[in-house]
Structures are given as C-alpha cells and as structure tokens.
Amino acid sequence: GDSVTQMEGPVTLSEEAFLTINCTYTATGYPSLFWYVQYPGEGLQLLLKATKADDKGSNKGFEATYRKETTSFHLEKGSVQVSDSAVYFCALSAPGYDYKLSFGAGTTVTVRA
Amino acid sequence: SAVISQKPSRDICQRGTSLTIQCQVDSQVTMMFWYRQQPGQSLTLIATANQGSEATYESGFVIDKFPISRPNLTFSTLTVSNMSPEDSSIYLCSVDQGGLGNTIYFGEGSWLTVV
Numbered sequence: 001g002d003s004v005t006q007m008e009g010p011v012t013l014s015e016e017a018f019l020t021i022n023c024t025y026t027a028t029g030y031p032s033l034f035w036y037v038q039y040p041g042e043g044l045q046l047l048l049k050a051t052k053a054d055d056k057g058s059n060k061g062f063e064a065t066y067r068k069e070t071t072s073f074h075l076e077k078g079s080v081q082v083s084d085s086a087v088y089f090c091a092l093s094a095p096g097y098d099y100k101l102s103f104g105a106g107t108t109v110t111v112r113a
Numbered sequence: 114s115a116v117i118s119q120k121p122s123r124d125i126c127q128r129g130t131s132l133t134i135q136c137q138v139d140s141q142v143t144m145m146f147w148y149r150q151q152p153g154q155s156l157t158l159i160a161t162a163n164q165g166s167e168a169t170y171e172s173g174f175v176i177d178k179f180p181i182s183r184p185n186l187t188f189s190t191l192t193v194s195n196m197s198p199e200d201s202s203i204y205l206c207s208v209d210q211g212g213l214g215n216t217i218y219f220g221e222g223s224w225l226t227v228v
C-alpha cells in the first residue's frame with residue numbers, strides 16, 4: 001500500500017539555520033504530495049503541495065520538489081525563525097484510494113533564538 | 114481555501130460517555146474525512162464520509178464506536194461512543210475541496226481528554 005517515510009526527529013536548530021526534512025514515499029500511480037504544519041496547540045495547516053513530477057511547492061519560505069525518480073519530496077527552508085517551531089508532516093494522496101491521505105510520522109522542529 | 118469549523122474545540126469527558134463532534138464547511142464538498150491524532154503521534158484515518166451513503170471505515174475502526182453522519186454537502190458529525198482514556202486524542206475533520214485529491218484541508222481539531 002501507499003506509505004510515507006519521514007525523517008526522524010526531533011530537530012533543533014538555531015535561528016537563520018538551513019532546514020531540511022527528508023520525505024520519501026511509496027505509491028502506485030501518480031500521487032499528490034503535501035507538507036502540513038502543526039504549530040503547538042493548533043490543528044493542521046497545509047504548508048505546500050505538488051501534484052505532479054518536477055512540480056515545486058512553496059510557501060512562507062519553505063520549498064519542496066516532487067522527485068519521481070527518487071520518490072522524494074524533501075522540505076527545505078533557507079533561514080528558519082523561532083516561529084517555525086512546529087511539527088511537520090509529509091503526506092500523500094493517491095488516486096484510486098478515494099484520495100485518503102497517508103501521513104508520515106511527523107518531525108518536530110525546534111528553532112532556538 | 115475552504116474554511117472548516119469544528120465544535121467543540123476542546124472538551125474533558127467522563128469515562129463511559131459519548132461525545133459528538135461537528136464539522137461545518139463553508140462550501141459544498143463531496144468527500145469529508147475524519148482523522149484521529151493520539152498524543153505525540155501522526156494522523157490516522159478513521160473513516161471517509163460521503164453525502165448520501167454510509168461512511169467507509171478503516172481497519173481498526175467500527176461504526177458502533179465511531180458513528181458518523183453526513184446529512185448534506187457541508188456538514189458531518191463524528192460521535193465517539195463509550196469513551197475510555199485511550200480515546201483521548203485530537204479528532205480532525207478534513208475535506209477534499211477540489212474533489213481530485215490535491216486540495217485537502219483540515220479543521221482546527223477537537224481536543225478530547227477522557228478522565
């Protein structure tokens with residue numbers, strides 16, 4: 001079945017550091033890929049998405065590129081802020097499965113001033 | 114993006130009772146989903162709710178424990194029945210706004226604590 005493997009956390013960074021969270025997937029067909037963010041005490045927010053190979057999703061300084069050849073969708077940000085401290089979830093939605101989302105385990109990111 | 118409202122946002126429930134969570138969307142959507150997030154864990158799909166049909170439950174979840182209603186294209190409810198402390202979780206409503214699996218939004222979640 002479809003699955004998402006996400007980099008284990010927690011990740012602790014200093015402000016202005018470069019952030020990468022690795023995400024790889026297994027799916028039949030051509031899934032849509034997502035990054036969601038969950039700030040402390042809040043629900044899930046859609047951070048960015050990509051719906052086909054080589055698409056780049058971007059939002060709030062974060063980027064991720066849909067790489068079909070490596071089945072990856074790594075999240076990057078060039079200069080993190082304290083306000084980026086959150087849990088980040090990689091997810092996929094595969095056609096033929098009623099577009100249910102399969103989530104990675106989540107990566108907790110803490111940014112220190 | 115779709116605006117999804119969930120009620121209650123938080124609640125403390127007594128063991129053995131049941132609680133119904135409401136999910137209201139500001140636009141008509143075909144597919145709605147209910148997820149559970151146990152403390153410190155990722156999200157697990159409970160069921161898919163389409164208007165006019167019975168909800169489809171994932172393995173490990175049953176209708177008697179988590180009955181779902183979907184009376185129209187903008188509203189759904191999830192009931193957590195006969196609660197135990199193990200049901201303490203965040204319950205999240207989700208919608209596929211575009212209907213193609215590429216525009217999926219979540220409500221703020223309902224944070225339930227069972228004592």
